[in-house]
Amino acid sequence: MMTLIVGGxxxxxxxCAERLIERSGAARRVYxxxxxxxxxxxxxxxxxxxxxxxxxxxxxxxxxxGLADVSLPSDSAVLLxxxxxxxxxxxxxxxxxxxxxxxxxxxxxxxxxxxxxxLVIVSxxxxxxGMDYAGDTERYLSVLAYLxxxxxxxxxxxLEVSGGIAMYCKGEENGCGCWKP
Amino acid sequence: xxxxxGPLWSGKRTAAKELLRWDxxxxxxxAVWDVQELVRExxxxxxxxxxxARNDLVIATxxxxxxxxxxxxxxxxxxxxxxxxxxxxxxxxxxxxxFCGIPMVMKGELP
Numbered sequence: 001m002m003t004l005i006v007g008g009x010x011x012x013x014x015x016c017a018e019r020l021i022e023r024s025g026a027a028r029r030v031y032x033x034x035x036x037x038x039x040x041x042x043x044x045x046x047x048x049x050x051x052x053x054x055x056x057x058x059x060x061x062x063x064x065x066g067l068a069d070v071s072l073p074s075d076s077a078v079l080l081x082x083x084x085x086x087x088x089x090x091x092x093x094x095x096x097x098x099x100x101x102x103x104x105x106x107x108x109x110x111x112x113x114x115x116x117x118x119l120v121i122v123s124x125x126x127x128x129x130g131m132d133y134a135g136d137t138e139r140y141l142s143v144l145a146y147l148x149x150x151x152x153x154x155x156x157x158x159l160e161v162s163g164g165i166a167m168y169c170k171g172e173e174n175g176c177g178c179w180k181p
Numbered sequence: 182x183x184x185x186x187g188p189l190w191s192g193k194r195t196a197a198k199e200l201l202r203w204d205x206x207x208x209x210x211x212a213v214w215d216v217q218e219l220v221r222e223x224x225x226x227x228x229x230x231x232x233x234a235r236n237d238l239v240i241a242t243x244x245x246x247x248x249x250x251x252x253x254x255x256x257x258x259x260x261x262x263x264x265x266x267x268x269x270x271x272x273x274x275x276x277x278x279x280f281c282g283i284p285m286v287m288k289g290e291l292p
Contacts, residue, residue, distance in 0.1 A: 007245075008243065008245030008246040008247075008263060009244075009245035009246075009249070009256075009259045009260045009262075009263045010245055010259070010260040010261065010262065010263020010264040010265075010266070010267065011245055011263050011266075011267070012263075012267045041253065041256075125245070125246045126246070126247060126248045126249065127246065127247075128188060128243075128246030128247060129246060129247015129248050130247065133248065137248060141248065162186070162243065162266070162278060163184070163186060163266040163267055163269070163270035163276060163278070163287070164266070164267035164270050164271065165270055165276060165287045165288060167285075167287065
């Protein structure tokens with residue numbers, strides 16, 4: 001089962017993703033972390049997410065780039081968080097795939113999906129703040145939007161989270177239904 | 182408490198008045214809006230949510246759906262605005278999201 005969860009800043013998308021992983025029947029829980037731990041703010045964010053996951057039995061694997069190279073334990077439920085970071089890393093970091101970023105990530109998702117029982121991908125709603133962007137920002141937005149569309153098409157479930165409440169765009173309660181936490 | 186939120190100019194107050202059969206005077210008396218702006222001054226979000234929850238209706242504009250701001254304070258405020266919405270939704274009996282003027286009940290029922 002593959003689930004795509006999309007939400008804006010502070011929308012509660014991580015908490016929703018963790019609840020879905022907890023509902024998985026898989027033997028192991030794996031957290032694929034994508035954030036570069038540079039600077040005070042990134043460290044604080046990482047610490048906050050670590051605290052949220054504490055006592056939930058997650059194995060944390062760092063994956064800043066090169067998702068296709070990740071090797072997973074058997075029978076796992078995988079939380080990939082988040083696509084926005086992974087996309088930026090692949091596009092702009094020296095180790096990233098650059099021009100090939102989108103396809104590298106899609107190949108990576110296919111590899112991860114083939115190795116696990118359940119995959120939950122957290123992605124970012126960053127497309128409702130106007131369109132007055134150029135250069136790298138515009139490029140980033142277009143690649144992330146492309147990934148959101150492609151992964152939504154591949155996913156069994158797509159949820160949009162806002163105010164800590166998830167709405168199904170695709171899957172179980174397709175359409176207007178809200179997911180009850 | 183009813184928590185009603187949605188993007189900028191999505192018709193939140195109009196929808197609230199229609200759904201609750203309130204006029205402007207009743208809205209002013211029983212509701213508070215633009216609460217996302219309060220997080221510029223406040224970081225104690227749980228206490229702020231508790232205070233706001235004393236109103237019958239709390240309205241927030243969603244501001245977390247754009248590209249991440251370059252300014253650190255803006256970035257943090259935007260994140261707090263999102264968290265405040267989560268906390269208000271938790272405390273609310275009814276949560277309504279308004280999109281293009283169309284209300285969708287996400288939690289509970291309308292009175």
